Amino acid sequence: MANAVVSQSGGPTGVINASLVGVIEEACKHKEIDNLYGGVHAVAGIVKEHFVDLKKISLETLEKVADSPSSALGSSRDKPDEAYCQRILDVFKKRDIRYFYYIGGNDSANTCYIVNSMAEKAGYDLRAFHVPKTVDNDLLVTDHCPGFGTAGKFVACALMGDDLDNRALPGVKIDVIMGRHAGFLTGAAALAKQRQDDGPHLIYIPERPVSMDKFLGDIEAMYKKHGRCVIAVSEGICDDDHVTWAEKLAETAERDAHGNVQLSGTGALADFLAGQIKGKLKIKRVRADTFGYLQRSFAGLQSETDVVEARECGRLAVLYSMKADNGSVAMKRTGNGAKYGVEYFRTDLCNVAEKTKAVPDEYINADGNGMTDAFIEYAKPLVGTLPETEFLGNYPTV
Amino acid sequence: MANAVVSQSGGPTGVINASLVGVIEEACKHKEIDNLYGGVHAVAGIVKEHFVDLKKISLETLEKVADSPSSALGSSRDKPDEAYCQRILDVFKKRDIRYFYYIGGNDSANTCYIVNSMAEKAGYDLRAFHVPKTVDNDLLVTDHCPGFGTAGKFVACALMGDDLDNRALPGVKIDVIMGRHAGFLTGAAALAKQRQDDGPHLIYIPERPVSMDKFLGDIEAMYKKHGRCVIAVSEGICDDDHVTWAEKLAETAERDAHGNVQLSGTGALADFLAGQIKGKLKIKRVRADTFGYLQRSFAGLQSETDVVEARECGRLAVLYSMKADNGSVAMKRTGNGAKYGVEYFRTDLCNVAEKTKAVPDEYINADGNGMTDAFIEYAKPLVGTLPETEFLGNYPTV
Numbered sequence: 001m002a003n004a005v006v007s008q009s010g011g012p013t014g015v016i017n018a019s020l021v022g023v024i025e026e027a028c029k030h031k032e033i034d035n036l037y038g039g040v041h042a043v044a045g046i047v048k049e050h051f052v053d054l055k056k057i058s059l060e061t062l063e064k065v066a067d068s069p070s071s072a073l074g075s076s077r078d079k080p081d082e083a084y085c086q087r088i089l090d091v092f093k094k095r096d097i098r099y100f101y102y103i104g105g106n107d108s109a110n111t112c113y114i115v116n117s118m119a120e121k122a123g124y125d126l127r128a129f130h131v132p133k134t135v136d137n138d139l140l141v142t143d144h145c146p147g148f149g150t151a152g153k154f155v156a157c158a159l160m161g162d163d164l165d166n167r168a169l170p171g172v173k174i175d176v177i178m179g180r181h182a183g184f185l186t187g188a189a190a191l192a193k194q195r196q197d198d199g200p201h202l203i204y205i206p207e208r209p210v211s212m213d214k215f216l217g218d219i220e221a222m223y224k225k226h227g228r229c230v231i232a233v234s235e236g237i238c239d240d241d242h243v244t245w246a247e248k249l250a251e252t253a254e255r256d257a258h259g260n261v262q263l264s265g266t267g268a269l270a271d272f273l274a275g276q277i278k279g280k281l282k283i284k285r286v287r288a289d290t291f292g293y294l295q296r297s298f299a300g301l302q303s304e305t306d307v308v309e310a311r312e313c314g315r316l317a318v319l320y321s322m323k324a325d326n327g328s329v330a331m332k333r334t335g336n337g338a339k340y341g342v343e344y345f346r347t348d349l350c351n352v353a354e355k356t357k358a359v360p361d362e363y364i365n366a367d368g369n370g371m372t373d374a375f376i377e378y379a380k381p382l383v384g385t386l387p388e389t390e391f392l393g394n395y396p397t398v
Numbered sequence: 399m400a401n402a403v404v405s406q407s408g409g410p411t412g413v414i415n416a417s418l419v420g421v422i423e424e425a426c427k428h429k430e431i432d433n434l435y436g437g438v439h440a441v442a443g444i445v446k447e448h449f450v451d452l453k454k455i456s457l458e459t460l461e462k463v464a465d466s467p468s469s470a471l472g473s474s475r476d477k478p479d480e481a482y483c484q485r486i487l488d489v490f491k492k493r494d495i496r497y498f499y500y501i502g503g504n505d506s507a508n509t510c511y512i513v514n515s516m517a518e519k520a521g522y523d524l525r526a527f528h529v530p531k532t533v534d535n536d537l538l539v540t541d542h543c544p545g546f547g548t549a550g551k552f553v554a555c556a557l558m559g560d561d562l563d564n565r566a567l568p569g570v571k572i573d574v575i576m577g578r579h580a581g582f583l584t585g586a587a588a589l590a591k592q593r594q595d596d597g598p599h600l601i602y603i604p605e606r607p608v609s610m611d612k613f614l615g616d617i618e619a620m621y622k623k624h625g626r627c628v629i630a631v632s633e634g635i636c637d638d639d640h641v642t643w644a645e646k647l648a649e650t651a652e653r654d655a656h657g658n659v660q661l662s663g664t665g666a667l668a669d670f671l672a673g674q675i676k677g678k679l680k681i682k683r684v685r686a687d688t689f690g691y692l693q694r695s696f697a698g699l700q701s702e703t704d705v706v707e708a709r710e711c712g713r714l715a716v717l718y719s720m721k722a723d724n725g726s727v728a729m730k731r732t733g734n735g736a737k738y739g740v741e742y743f744r745t746d747l748c749n750v751a752e753k754t755k756a757v758p759d760e761y762i763n764a765d766g767n768g769m770t771d772a773f774i775e776y777a778k779p780l781v782g783t784l785p786e787t788e789f790l791g792n793y794p795t796v
Binding site: 008011012014017035037038040041049050051052053054057061064065067068069070071072073074075076077157158160161162164165167168169173192266267268270271274287288289290291292293294296297298299300301386387388389390391392393395396397398 | 406409410412415433435436438439447448449450451452455459462463465466467468469470471472473474475555556558559560562563565566567571590664665666668669672685686687688689690691692694695696697698699784785786787788789790791793794795796
């Protein structure tokens with residue numbers, strides 16, 4: 001018997017707590033695991049031995065945790081170097097922690113990988129497992145990531161309503177959506193389209209750099225066609241020189257510990273783009289919203305697919321750790337549409353750590369300003385059911 | 399037998415379509431009403447005789463309409479003067495329209511009032527009825543307005559999730575919420591609080607001007623106490639000279655037809671406030687989101703109380719129009735908590751037209767930076783059920 005620790009790292013999602021509860025429920029079934037510590041605020045809390053006894057949490061509370069957005073154990077943006085990882089390992093040794101479950105993105109997989117490698121070198125038997133989590137959906141190996149479906153549902157519902165709002169009071173509307181390097185979440189805006197002329201009429205993702213001229217030309221054409229235009233834009237949208245507009249805007253931009261420019265939590269990009277459209281296209285009613293943290297943390301909204309898969313990923317991390325030394329939980333899709341399903345499997349940490357996936361070419365239209373049917377087929381089952389809406393303003397006149 | 403027209407005006411809401419369907423279903427029961435025209439894009443469409451035959455819409459479609467956010471007949475920001483109203487009246491005469499149902503805010507009530515007065519002077523028998531709608535909840539006479547509960551539910555769910563996000567990654571978070579003059583919707587953020595130390599820790603509404611010094615002092619104190627601070631701010635927040643911060647910011651601000659400064663659809667106010675906090679309080683992690691149009695048009699989210707009441711208000715406008723010359727539908731609360739309920743009644747248009755209600759003093763705390771229990775009691779039944787959430791990071795350490 002030995003002890004285990006589970007933590008949550010990076011940006012919260014709507015189902016990262018379902019993964020946590022998956023870890024807890026499975027860990028409770030294995031006599032190999034004695035204490036199950038919840039490491040508060042990720043690695044930052046682990047090195048300070050800030051641990052919660054997760055076996056003492058009631059089932060009723062756990063079910064509430066599974067339904068709650070954000071990271072119930074707190075999170076951290078710390079990116080541990082080797083010295084930091086040594087401190088983690090020291091705590092593990094002191095507490096006889098032999099199982100480490102870390103729920104997060106590719107940086108978290110890397111932390112798992114470093115700590116596991118160091119343990120191996122030190123001859124300390126440690127099972128380090130990564131549970132995938134990211135609204136960006138940019139992890140390698142797995143078909144998709146827990147967290148994406150729920151954020152995608154938020155984005156689709158937001159665009160669906162926003163498009164109806166734009167029908168009621170026509171103009172140009174820009175919605176800036178999370179995604180520095182990968183455009184999956186912004187792409188999910190395409191799921192809002194139910195009718196031929198529904199918005200979003202244009203979608204820009206970081207995988208397809210776009211010049212301001214092309215951007216404005218696209219909008220002008222759509223505005224001419226529909227008398228209005230709804231646009232979904234990734235926060236990581238690039239100029240055709242591959243430099244992000246946000247970077248160009250923000251000379252003094254705040255950078256996080258990973259060296260990324262701070263794009264969320266400010267409306268500057270949206271306001272800049274709206275200003276360009278107002279100024280250069282002379283369109284009067286131009287509005288811009290930045291979805292910000294709502295898209296990852298809105299309470300009471302989960303994709304029914306996502307929450308089940310997230311929990312299963314947590315559960316399987318524990319199951320796999322009984323047999324293997326390290327790993328990340330991944331999903332393989334077994335069918336689409338009504339036959340949607342996944343098989344879960346273990347992959348080595350080194351296959352996931354630090355690597356990122358971009359939106360594949362076949363999911364992006366030839367113009368680089370929209371998503372293909374193949375993307376819709378990919379993303380639709382992940383976000384789960386969406387509302388059906390109606391608009392009467394286009395009905396025949398009498 | 400004569401014809402009727404129904405239209406939707408001003409900013410969309412999540413339940414304005416439920417009111418529309420209420421009008422349609424009731425109008426279909428009365429043999430006094432022959433054709434039921436849907437006036438597309440409010441008064442702007444009425445003067446162009448842009449009408450949809452609402453009796454031809456299937457029941458199945460109508461139920462989808464009732465569930466859809468935004469204004470299914472389109473909207474307009476036109477504020478008709480007497481000449482404009484004369485054109486409306488001319489169309490009414492031409493089409494033998496004797497019943498006019500107008501779903502909107504106090505400006506819409508005023509349009510109803512003017513058209514009705516002009517008809518009376520001209521000896522034209524017209525029944526003009528206003529169906530209340532506004533996310534701002536600022537209409538007189540009625541206890542509350544359809545549209546507020548659903549927007550309030552969005553705001554509460556957003557703050558609930560955002561507060562958990564802020565617990566996971568602590569710092570200062572500002573959320574800018576709709577409301578130029580009335581702080582009801584921003585006040586609904588208070589419903590997100592489930593635990594003693596939950597955010598929002600501070601709430602600022604237009605009814606309580608606040609100097610930048612007091613604003614920053616409040617935040618510094620909360621940040622010291624909780625190690626973080628979540629703040630809900632009305633877009634109409636005023637400096638202590640009663641000039642809005644938005645107005646001060648925006649020398650070149652766009653104004654709508656009603657002379658209001660354009661506050662929604664830009665992140666400028668949020669970014670300005672975040673900049674003040676970063677610069678003057680030297681707090682590093684400061685984020686700001688502007689909820690924008692999502693709070694009035696998010697698809698798939700309705701307060702169960704609000705949607706029922708909105709439909710009933712539409713239905714009763716038709717019923718009242720069978721007996722009275724003009725009116726606005728209003729609600730009187732008959733109980734609170736588990737005994738929550740309303741009685742509906744007719745009030746004269748002149749009691750509602752152009753007038754606005756502010757948040758009463760007893761709903762605002764003494765410091766002017768939060769809501770009282772009396773406000774919670776008032777607002778809670780209107781937003782309907784809210785999710786329950788959990789956070790484990792504060793549990794005892796082991």
